[in-house]
Amino acid sequence: MFDNLSEKFADAFKNIQGKGKISESNIEDALKQVRTALLEADVNFKVVKQFINAVKEKSLGEKVITGVNPEEQFIKIVNDELATIMGTANEEVNLDRTGVVPILIVGLNGQGKTTFSGKLSLHLTKKKNKKVLLVPADTFRPAAKDQLITLAKSMEMDWFDSDLSTHPKTIATDAMAFAKENGFDVVIIDTAGRLHVDVELMEQIKEVRESLASFDPEVLMVADAMTGQEAVNVAKSFHETVNLTGVVLSKMDSDARGGAALSIRHVTGVPIKYISTGEKMKDLELFHPDRLAGRILDMGDVVSLVEKAEEVIDQKDAEDMMKNLEKGKFTVEDFLKQMDMMKNLGSMGSILKMIPGMGGMMRQIGDLSPAEDEMTRMRVIINSMTKKERQDYKVVKESRITRIAGGSGTTESQVKDFLAKFRQMEKMMGGMMQMMKGGGMPGMAGGAPGGMPGMPGMGKPKKPRKKGGKWGGGFF
Ligand SMILES: Nc1nc2c(ncn2[C@@H]2O[C@H](COP(=O)(O)OP(=O)(O)OP(=O)(O)O)[C@@H](O)[C@H]2O)c(=O)[nH]1
Ligand SMILES: [Mg+2]
CATH class of the missing domain: 1.10.260.30 (Signal recognition particle, SRP54 subunit, M-domain)
Structure with a gap:
């Protein structure tokens, strides 16, 4: 996860090694390298600018603490700022309410929506003690229904036998009625993807969301973490149309660049709620900004x-x-x-x-x-x-x-x-x-x-x- 970025940060910190105290000239090279590292990781340039300014300001304002060397002090500041731009604390989907909670899963083609739907159902069942219904609502690619049902069966999870000849909004409302009747707590609706953000798709998802409005749905967009800023742009489009309540970064086990994780929250205001870290159903983690910052800076993540x-x-x-x-x-x-x-x-x-x-x-x-x-x-x-x-x-x-x-x-x-x-x-x-x-x-x-x-x-x-x-x- 973010190997490249970690390596560049480690190089940048070497600039401060052995320096007596933090000063503007001492940190100049380090900051330059951090800036390059972030841009190369495809972090949004506005985010980079603000990040560098904040680190600089805090570093120079920092009092000299006896016993703590400047390098450690600098790393600590970078760590805190990294965590800050990624969000505050972890936020999960909000299940603390009465009635069936619909969770709408959206995103472009092949980003990991169906896989995540399966993972989330397992997580909410095992960790939150919820009765979850998986709902295939991808009416574009009929095989997608089988894909979700196969996953559901492998975990002994309940699934809804959607009628793919109807509009996804009908599937969604039918599933909600079925869930209410049968005592389900959560309904996870897996929708279709597209190659690009297109009007037809957005319109469809908008209608599904509107049909669920009275249930106050969670709308999670799944984004491939390898795609960097592209993911940020897509999130922006989706957020403008369907008002996302959260983002999920998938494929964090692969060559994730960091751009998406470090920019999405800042650019769109939408919190990242989960990260998907593999193809197996158990490979799901909550998104903890502080812990991820630690991992990026090679400080480990013991927790x-x-x-x-x-x-x-x-x-x-x-x-x-x-x-x-x-x-x-x-x-x-x-x-x-x-x-x-x-x-x-x-x-x-x-x-x-x-x-x-x-x-x-x-x-x-x-x-x-x-x-x-x-x-x-x-x-x-x-x-x-x-x-x-x-x-x-x-x-x-x-x-x-x-x-x-x-x-x-x-x-x-x-x-x-x-x-x-x-x-x-x-x-x-x-x-x-x-x-x-x-x-x-x-x-x-x-x-x-x-x-x-x-x-x-x-x-x-x-x-x-x-x-x-x-x-x-x-x-x-
Ligand atoms: N390594 C890795 N692979 C993943 C992860 N999540 C999904 N995949 C793989 O990515 C591919 C696409 O995943 P899907 O869940 O089918 O993606 P989707 O968004 O539902 O795709 P469409 O329905 O076609 O739009 C599959 O081969 C998954 O196994 C992940 O976190 N890590
Ligand atoms: Mg799918």
């Missing part, structure tokens, strides 16, 4: 990482592992479970990026695939080990090594290499347990990718955090 961990990590597994660890035991079985937990969290790259400072390190390493390959190799080796061997790897000697190598399609030296690495991990886990008992926490415990023992800290079932989270973030 989102912990939240994600809470969602995907099996509490019982984690507790079992912790019990073992507390006894000073770390087995191959535990390691396998850790690898599985990691896998559920996402790719190695996406996890590392959420850890402060790791984005920069990843750029230096470049290709993470050797590390991913090694994880795969470890997994096949473990799969060829017996239960007894997984509980106590020390029993694995010559003939067992030959057997495991044969069974896993690896070489004996690869199996030996794994055992040697595991021995190191075991030692490291022992050391970490000591530190945990002593209260002090090291930063990221994994070491360099390649021999990384998962993220051991994920498994710790700590006392609930203040806000009810189950897992502390001690290791991050």
